[in-house]
Amino acid sequence: MFTSYANGVMNRPTALTDVAHTNVRFDEAFVLDCGTALPGHTVAFRTYGTLNSARSNAVLVCHALTGDQYVAEQSPVTGKPGWWDQVVGPGRPVDTDRFFVIGVNVLGGCMGSTGARSEKADGSGEPWGTDFPPVTIRDMVRAQKQLIEYLGIDRLFAVIGGSMGGMQVLQWAASYPDSVFAALPIATAAYHSAQNIAFNEVGRQAIFADPNWNNGQYWRDGRIPARGLAVARMCAHITYLSEEALTRKFGRRLQSARKDSAEVLNLFGEMFEVESYLRHQGSTFVQRFDANAYLTITRACDYFDLAADYGGDLADAFRGTRTRFLLASFSSDWLYPTPESRSIARALNRAGANVSFVEFPTDKGHDAFLLDEPDFHRTLAGFLRGCAMHAGLPV
Amino acid sequence: MNAPDPVRFVAKNMRLDLELIARTIAPGSRVLDIGCGDGSLIDKLFHEKGCDARGIEIDMAEVTHAVAHGLPVMHGDADTDLAHYPDAAFDYVVLSRTLQAVEQPRAVLRQMLRIGTRAVVSFPNFGHWLVRWQLLSTGRMPMTSTWSRPWHETPNIHPCTIRDFFDLCEAEGYLVETWLAVDDAGQRAPWRRFPRLANLFGEQGLFVLRRA
Numbered sequence: 001m002f003t004s005y006a007n008g009v010m011n012r013p014t015a016l017t018d019v020a021h022t023n024v025r026f027d028e029a030f031v032l033d034c035g036t037a038l039p040g041h042t043v044a045f046r047t048y049g050t051l052n053s054a055r056s057n058a059v060l061v062c063h064a065l066t067g068d069q070y071v072a073e074q075s076p077v078t079g080k081p082g083w084w085d086q087v088v089g090p091g092r093p094v095d096t097d098r099f100f101v102i103g104v105n106v107l108g109g110c111m112g113s114t115g116a117r118s119e120k121a122d123g124s125g126e127p128w129g130t131d132f133p134p135v136t137i138r139d140m141v142r143a144q145k146q147l148i149e150y151l152g153i154d155r156l157f158a159v160i161g162g163s164m165g166g167m168q169v170l171q172w173a174a175s176y177p178d179s180v181f182a183a184l185p186i187a188t189a190a191y192h193s194a195q196n197i198a199f200n201e202v203g204r205q206a207i208f209a210d211p212n213w214n215n216g217q218y219w220r221d222g223r224i225p226a227r228g229l230a231v232a233r234m235c236a237h238i239t240y241l242s243e244e245a246l247t248r249k250f251g252r253r254l255q256s257a258r259k260d261s262a263e264v265l266n267l268f269g270e271m272f273e274v275e276s277y278l279r280h281q282g283s284t285f286v287q288r289f290d291a292n293a294y295l296t297i298t299r300a301c302d303y304f305d306l307a308a309d310y311g312g313d314l315a316d317a318f319r320g321t322r323t324r325f326l327l328a329s330f331s332s333d334w335l336y337p338t339p340e341s342r343s344i345a346r347a348l349n350r351a352g353a354n355v356s357f358v359e360f361p362t363d364k365g366h367d368a369f370l371l372d373e374p375d376f377h378r379t380l381a382g383f384l385r386g387c388a389m390h391a392g393l394p395v
Numbered sequence: 396m397n398a399p400d401p402v403r404f405v406a407k408n409m410r411l412d413l414e415l416i417a418r419t420i421a422p423g424s425r426v427l428d429i430g431c432g433d434g435s436l437i438d439k440l441f442h443e444k445g446c447d448a449r450g451i452e453i454d455m456a457e458v459t460h461a462v463a464h465g466l467p468v469m470h471g472d473a474d475t476d477l478a479h480y481p482d483a484a485f486d487y488v489v490l491s492r493t494l495q496a497v498e499q500p501r502a503v504l505r506q507m508l509r510i511g512t513r514a515v516v517s518f519p520n521f522g523h524w525l526v527r528w529q530l531l532s533t534g535r536m537p538m539t540s541t542w543s544r545p546w547h548e549t550p551n552i553h554p555c556t557i558r559d560f561f562d563l564c565e566a567e568g569y570l571v572e573t574w575l576a577v578d579d580a581g582q583r584a585p586w587r588r589f590p591r592l593a594n595l596f597g598e599q600g601l602f603v604l605r606r607a
Binding site: 324326327342345346347349350351352354355356357358359360361375378379381382383385386387389 | 447449455458459462463464465466467468469470471476479480481484
């Protein structure tokens with residue numbers, strides 16, 4: 001059922017709420033791929049289930065662009081259920097009765113890991129803001145490796161993630177093959193295409209164009225570039241759906257619009273349902289995400305090109321690997337379409353790796369990996385069961 | 396009676412030769428099963444022979460079924476995907492009742508013997524007496540339990556006989572390590588040592604090939 005969304009929220013920007021996140025602090029300098037050294041950094045994480053005595057049942061869940069470590073529990077920021085509640089939990093495909101599941105916020109994020117909102121190390125007490133150095137997917141994964149070592153885990157049973165999370169999975173498998181028994185990169189790509197970068201750039205430009213942007217130091221006057229960030233989210237959100245899904249959900253239906261002087265188009269007295277939906281997506285997003293973190297993380301995705309780090313052939317990233325892979329894609333995903341997953345699967349074939357590869361038919365677009373897709377969930381569960389058998393874990 | 400389903404390899408419903416194929420494969424081998432369907436053979440080879448067995452399948456529903464059972468299967472096409480495997484990556488490459496449905500059987504065989512030490516190939520024999528008899532007596536394309544689809548719908552675009560296959564192996568310089576012809580129940584028959592008789596009475600041919 002379609003509900004009418006309030007659309008005025010984005011005109012009343014409020015700063016991101018500060019919440020205490022579980023984290024671990026690493027005090028030694030962390031040299032980023034760009035050459036800049038962070039004088040220590042913080043990794044925010046959550047865990048579910050119990051680590052067995054052999055420390056062999058750990059599953060790391062990597063989140064997507066705007067996800068977080070609250071994989072399977074209510075988010076303290078939004079009050080909403082965990083973003084992968086349907087996949088991770090007791091009796092779910094990633095079964096927390098059997099696995100020790102770790103959710104982690106990426107380096108550069110805004111949910112407790114070091115990022116643009118963190119205090120700069122120069123004693124000014126100011127946040128990094130746009131001075132935060134660029135990070136890469138590999139930097140994110142190196143920070144996660146530190147967390148895993150801190151937790152006393154030598155080898156992860158599985159690393160799993162969709163979208164940007166899938167890029168981290170690929171990087172994990174390439175950087176630390178002996179620490180990953182099974183890798184599940186879902187709805188992802190081994191590099192950002194020109195189209196991926198183009199959409200991200202529209203989002204970034206929307207943020208820069210916001211009157212509250214203030215050169216990235218928007219905290220100074222207690223405001224946030226909410227409209228720009230909301231537009232960035234609206235634009236990105238379209239890429240997460242499909243034409244079919246939009247038609248199915250909204251078609252060309254109209255609804256009456258609230259009178260709002262700031263919304264010039266509302267003078268027509270009505271709006272398309274899809275407009276209302278996107279505005280809702282935009283306005284709720286700005287309450288939970290930091291604009292500078294959005295810039296950092298979209299940039300990290302754009303920089304990602306795993307093959308380039310290995311001389312141009314993706315197979316060389318995985319030569320000799322003993323990791324078992326599951327590549328999964330969704331038929332209507334045009335952000336990271338199936339051919340991207342197929343080319344990763346073929347590179348893994350060239351590297352002699354053990355790879356499963358499935359495309360799921362759906363009209364839900366890229367977002368399908370977050371939604372109720374029974375075949376996908378059944379396949380995840382079965383793949384992990386098969387891997388558990390090969391890893392000698394109780395099945 | 397049945398609406399034609401989109402499954403490309405109709406012969407897939409004949410699982411009878413899997414047992415025979417499994418017998419030809421040495422324990423602990425690395426095996427690639429092309430057109431593996433729901434993965435029955437790789438499941439069997441893993442559990443009974445400790446093989447590292449993997450599969451390729453073109454029908455996505457079968458792929459999903461196999462992976463959901465924990466089997467390492469990827470969606471792919473025999474005609475286009477074999478090129479992506481390195482040389483000698485497998486001890487055996489299996490093509491069960493799929494050769495007749497690929498676009499380029501010769502190229503597929505070459506790839507199989509590039510990426511594997513041995514190729515195990517089974518195919519329905521178009522030289523079987525019933526097929527010959529039907530064509531001779533009715534003047535129409537044969538319809539049997541094996542060749543069960545009308546000519547305009549069949550995915551089996553490259554049917555061949557056991558003798559044809561021998562000829563191809565010779566032309567390509569492949570060594571036929573073992574071969575056998577089996578009836579519809581997958582049983583070896585007394586005429587098995589005589590190619591001409593096998594070509595007349597065998598429902599299927601099963602060959603193990605090596606590069607010369």
